[in-house]
Amino acid sequence: MPAIIQELRRRFRGKRKHTEAVPGSKQAAAPTGTDYVPQVLFFIVLALATTFMFPKSKTYQFTDLKVGDVYIGEEIIAPFTFPINKSPEEYERDVERARNSVPPVFVRNDSIADQQIRLLTGLLQTLKREELSGKHDSSQISTVTQTLGRYGISLSEDALRTLPRLLSTPDVVAKLSGILRRIYSSGILDLDKQHLPTASKRISIVSNGSEIMDELRFYYDKAQAQDALLQHLREALGDENLVKTAYLLTLPFLKPNLQYNATETQRRIDEAVRNVPRAKGMVLERERIIDNHERVTPEHLEKLRSLAEALAERRAQEGGLASALPYISRFLFLCIILGILVVYLYWQEPKVFASWQKTLLIVLALFFTTLMTFLVNRANVSGLLIPVTVTTMLLTIFFNSRLGFVGTIVTALVVGAMRGNEFAITAISVVAGVVAVSSVYRVRSRSWVLKTILKLVGAYLITVAIFELLRYTPFSKLVVNVAYGAVNGFLSPIFTYGLAVVLEFAFDVTTDMTLLELSDLNQPLLRELAVRAPGTYHHSLMVGNLAEAAAEAIGANSLLARVGAYYHDIGKIEKPEYFIENQADGRNPHDKLTPSMSALILANHIRRGVEIAKEAGLPDEIIAFIREHQGTQLMRYFYERAKEANQGELDEQKFRYPGPKPQSRETAIVMLADAVEAAVRSLKQPSATRIRQTVHSIIQQRFNEGELNESPLTLRDLNRIEDAFVQVLMGVYHSRIEYPEEKESQPRTEQGTKGSTTPLPAPAEKQNGQANGKNSQHDQASRPKNSAEKTDS
Incomplete structure (x- = not known):
């Protein structure tokens, strides 16, 4: 994902007109x-x-009182008559009770019973006529099957063989129609009892303009019908084969005759x-609510909180300034809390506070x-x-852990x-915010999300459990609250x-996260370099x-x-050959150029x-290293060469790097590391003492x-x-074991070295610093400028 952001930055900057001043110019300097x-x-x-997001039903009065405390203060008398409000839990419980007390409304349709009984009677009489004709060949079976099919009935071969015996049973039509009528008289609901919208054990039946209330248990749903x-058929017929066939014949005519009226019920x-x-x-x-030195009970708290809410409602109804006072007080209260963050930014994070974009980012994180x-x-x-830790982690990731902690307190x-x-x-x-800060203040891998989830879930589990145990919360509610905290800890990262x-x-x-992406040595720029x-x-x-080591320190x-x-x-x-570290063949292009x-x-x-x-x-944070790693240093070697050539005064500014000087600890460290690495690499025999002296x-x-004057x-x-x-x-430059073959070749090497006309390089920048602009440890003007020295430049 950071690679995508990097590409978007590249395209955005490509389209944007570059209005920045040249580094080192007056316009590029930070405003005073x-x-x-x-x-x-x-x-x-x-x-x-935020002021208008406050819930109107919440109040600030009497919040410091707890059940079991001893009230110390003046006697509180009711200034007017007011209701004692239910707690949210009590009100929800009463609402649920009222909802379940409403019986579902059903409308009885007697025409359904008459119609289905008439159809069943007609079918049975038709079948009896066909069976009494005496023909039991395949054509008659086909005729019976077609008759049953018109009613949506399909009988197995066993049931078809049992059908003549059922039809020959005395009063079979009367028995089956009577069973059906008896069930219809009780009533069949078109809704399963488990799916009723309320838990009421009664239902309301509307029939012919009248309404009656009856017990739900007296009525059938489809399964019960x-x-x-089946039970009535067994009582009337006895024979299980007859019962099975009769059940298949009668079941299609069993339709609900009590239809649920959802609109009226709702x-x-x-x-x-x-x-x-x-x-x-x-x-x-004028009723006394609580007296001095009286133990606080739940009833006292209910009355006191109801009094505070009643006072707030009366003030809101008065209009004018009185109705606006609660909003003004909330606004001022928020200004005090947010003022803590503003003061911190002004004194401790001036660079962040000076940028309106970064300040807007902080405000959006809080919002x-x-x-x-x-x-x-x-x-x-x-x-x-409430995902408070999201703000905490955003401030820590974008800025630092200190701002993340202060933001946690304010939020x-x-x-x-x-x-x-x-x-x-x-x-x-x-507590959760502190854990979040400690988890994300140092992101060094993509696994930070998983690690933060585990830490936050653990923090919420422990902290919520402790607070709930201190309140003597029932175990069932404790488990629910702990689960809420765990969900928060899981989703916030x-x-x-x-x-x-x-x-x-x-x-x-x-x-x-972006820096981790840029640290990959396979980045195109680094590969090209x-x-x-x-x-x-x-x-x-x-x-x-x-x-990295210095920054850690x-x-x-x-x-x-x-x-x-x-x-x-x-x-x-673009021009690597002009810098000494890239001159492998010993040729120096600067020998043919003027110092300027x-x-x-x-x-x-x-x-x-x-x-x-x-x-x-x-x-921009990386570009700052490019601008500031040389500061405004003087390229002393070329400056002294120019002075010798001109035999006069020169504009020193032309031989200085454009700057600016390092503005942060990190860019200042890189400036020092850049010079130190070049100087130590030029040492002929880098012993511990010489390395420390050089550094x-x-x-x-x-x-x-004064190159570090503007860094902190x-x-x-x-x-x-x-x-x-x-x-x-x-x-890096530790001593190494000298092997025998190296000892044998050492005299020849030393002899070759003695015969060379090339002097020892300067300890700081004779080899590395002159051509790439790094100043030597000592004044370059005091050293001879021979041909070997020019080659080393």
């Missing part, structure tokens, strides 16, 4: 002042929208539900949970189904308020993944290892640092790298030159970065 008005307006709109028919059910009172008692004016809370309230289902408080101060949900949401994919493209932000500039490719991989985003290091030098794809032209070529790999990255659809010298040089790195961070660099480099 930021207008936060749009960001604050987003939060105000969120507060307004068939059983009754009307009566709706009326019964409407008539269910929401109040279960009254509190009279998702408030909207789901509103829908849960409307559906009147458990608050444990949980808003949800608790919207549930009518049901702050048990708040506590459960905070799935929703998060889907929303993250959509929001990542909509707001052009980069997540760890490996083919066209193999030295730069391997250098980038080593820089990535150094940057100071708590920065190690994945972003590693991926940024992979792509920081992609601008060298060489400096221009080196600086151009920054600009060209940005263009290639945009064409490939790389995110320390490079970091100190960048610090003294501290001195403690720099010390930890230095230790991480040394540890990784010591693992």
Whole structure:
């Protein structure tokens, strides 16, 4: 999926007009002042929208009282007469009871019984005439079969052989028609008793304009009518063969004569539900509700909450400012809660808060949970189904764990308020949110969804069970609530993944999922870099290892640092031969160029790298590494050559990289790792002491030159970065065992070395730094500029 997002970014940027200023120009610099008005307006709109999502029936008064507490306060007297409202559970129970008390309505149709009995009598008389004719050949059997077929009756050969004996039974017509009439007189329902809309044991029968109420057990449904028919036939005929044949003859004439009236039944059910009172008692004016130091009982809580709701209803009916006060108070309450997040963003995440797009993303993540809370309230289902952790995970994935945690606290408080101060949900949401933050703050594989599901389900199971046990909740309800929490924990990571994919493209932000995709060395850009500039490719991989270790040491985003290091030098794809790490044959094109032209070529790999990255659809977070990994450093070697050639003053700015300086910890780390890797690789005998001295010298040089002034790195961070660099480099340049054949060839090698006119390379950038623009540890002007040195450039 991130590959699709990368392709969409590439196409979008291809169509978009590039209005960014050239890196390093005045227009590209960050503004000194930021207008936060749009960001604050987003939060105000969120507060307004949430205000009108609050359920009107919820109240804030007396929510701190619990059954069994001792009430401390002034005596509460009823200021007016008001009803004692039922709890939602009590009201639903009464509604269900009223619904089940409505008897289903059936309409009796006596014409059905008369018609079916008449048809049965006619059939039996016809069959008797055909049987009494005395002919029992095949033609007569065919005639009987055709007669039965007209009535939809099919008899087996055994039944056809039994038919003459049945018809010769005395009073057979009267017996069968009488049985049918007896069943019809009781009544046959056209609806199975198990499918009746209510649980009432009575039914209402409408017949000839009159209506009677009777017990349901006195009437048959279709299955019971068939059983009754079989029983009556056995009593009347006795012989099982005769009973079987008579049953097959009579069954088609057994039709329901009581037809269910669904419309009238539903009307009566709706009326019964409407008539269910929401109040279960009254509190009279000036009646004492509770006194000081009195133990709180369930009856006290019911009266107090009913009083609060009655006060809210009266205030709403007054109109004017009084009716608006509840909305104003809710809005101000939400402003206080959301203000916590705004203050945090302003002080701790200024870069995030400075971007209105990112602020809008945060607001939308919060709005998702408030909207789901509103829908849960409307559906009147458990608050444990509210996916608070979706907001938590989105903020953590898109930004960081700190913002995810603060967002968890804010979201949980808003949800608790919207549930009518049901702050048990708040506590459960905070616990689940902390687990969610710990699960997604470091996404390094696609299995994070499954791992997060398991952790969240476990967190909800444990937390909900603990809270329900503290409330002495019945076991059956405890199991249901735990199941609600488990469902929430299972679905939230799935929703998060889907929303993250959509929001990542909509707001052009980069997540760890995208970085994982970009870290694949089979990415087209990296493969092209490996083919066209193999030295730069391997250098980038080593820089990535150094940057990742350093980022881990100071708590920065190690994945972003590693991926940024992979792509920081992609601008060298076009002219790889101008950079020392790609000059395998020893020829240096810079020997034939002026210093200013060489400096221009080196600086151009920054600009060209940005263009290639945009064409490939790389995110802005990666492009920042390309822009900032050289900062505004001076290309000292070519600057000194130009000064010697011109014998005068030069514009130093022409020999500096365009910048800007590193703006984040990750880009600053890559700048240091880039220089350190090149310097240490140029060491002839990289011992532990020389490696540490070189690393320390490079970091100190960048610090003294002010290249780290705009990054948030501290001195403690720099010390930890230095230790991480040394540890990784010591693992690469560790000492090796000298084998015998190497010892034999060593004198010849040393002799060849002594005979060479090429001096030892400079410790920092004599070999690697001059041509690609990395400054040496020491002042280049103090070193001789001989032909060998030019070759190393």
